[in-house]
Amino acid sequence: MRTVGAASSLVPLVTVDFWRVPRRRVGHALARMATxxxxxxxxxxxxxxxxxGTGSASSLGxxxxxxxxxxxxxxxxxxxxxxxxxxxAQVRAWSALAEERWRIDLHPLSSRGRWSELEPFGDPAAANQPGPPGAKVAVITRARIAPRHSLTFRRAVPPVVADLAQSDGLLFAAGIGEAPFGxxxxxxxxxxxxxxRRFAYGRPAHGEVVRRTPEVGWYSEELFARFAVLASRGTLGGRDPLLHLAPDPTLTPR
Structure with missing residues (x-):
């Protein structure tokens, strides 16, 4: 397990788990998602x-x-x-299904917006807990696209995706979603x-989308949260994305 620092008691601990399952077990994974x-x-x-659900960060559907x-x-x-x-029981069931698991532990640094009308990460800025120095950074974004703006939003995304793929310092990216659309x-x-920051403010396509967001009103709800990375363990594609090295196999199912 790779550990960067300890979580503060004044802010929540956030974890993100990724599981990869063999294709023959996709039906079982879908059932687990429901239960x-x-x-x-x-x-x-x-x-x-x-x-x-997850997918390529370059696609919307x-x-x-x-x-x-x-x-x-x-x-x-x-x-x-x-x-x-x-x-x-949930972790045991996923471990039985999966051929790989990667978990990352996160310390919230900032969060604005809402997810299902909630503020899941609280107000990290008010807690004034900066996280361990020199930690890598994770970002979670989530948006509910207003149906009337779905087409114009989809047209704006490809240049942003191209910028993301060319960004120096990007270690890993995935699309995430609760539903295929919206x-x-x-x-x-x-x-x-x-x-x-270079990606957020220095890449022209992303900067243009940020500039147009309040003008166009693409989202009926949005959230942007930034985190310091505390620890990661396990693998995706045979490696820990945090390390870009041979991974600690602690959470890799046998």
């Missing part, structure tokens, strides 16, 4: 959770979906609650804050 959404509501210490990769976002009141969840998000991992 786990309800089961997670009763998990002690879990204040917010979403089961997520079913065309880019990856039926062999699934994810869970969890917001934990304490690190001990997250550790206890490792012994849960509810869109991304999870991205960056070498440092400077790399993220």
């Amino acid at each position: 786990d959404r309800a089961a997670l509501r009763g998990v002690s210490g879990l204040s917010f959770a979403r089961m997520l 079913l065309r880019g979906a990856d039926p062999c990769q699934w994810a869970m976002l969890g917001v934990w009141q304490t690190p001990s609650a997250a550790r206890s969840f490792e012994r849960s 509810l869109k998000g991304t999870f991205s991992l960056w070498r440092d804050t400077a790399s993220l």
Whole structure:
């Protein structure tokens, strides 16, 4: 396990799990997605959770979906609650299905906007807990696209995707979503804050989308959250995206 620092008790611990399942078990994974959404509501210490489909960060719909990769976002009141969840029926079931698992632990740094009318990461700025120095940076975005703007939004995205692919310092990116259409998000991992800022403010296509957002009103709801990376373990595609090196196999199912 790669550990960068310790989580503060004043802000929640956020975890993101990715599971890769063999194609022959995709049907079982779909069933687990349905049952786990309800089961997670009763998990002690879990204040917010979403089961997520994943896919290419370059696509907005079913065309880019990856039926062999699934994810869970969890917001934990304490690190001990997250550790206890490792012994849960949900984790055991996914471990039995998956051929790979990658988990990343995150410390919220900033968050603006809402997810299903909630603020899942609280107000990290008010807690004034900066996270460990030198930590890599993760970003979660999520938007509910206003139906009347769906077409114009889709047309604006390809140049942004091209900018993202060319961004120096990007370690990993995936599309995430609760539904194939209308509810869109991304999870991205960056070498440092400077790399993220260069993409956000230095790439022309992304800057144009940011500038047009209040003018066009693409979203009926949106969220942007930034995190310091505390730890990661396991693999995706045979490596830990955080390290770009041979991974610690602790969470890789045998």
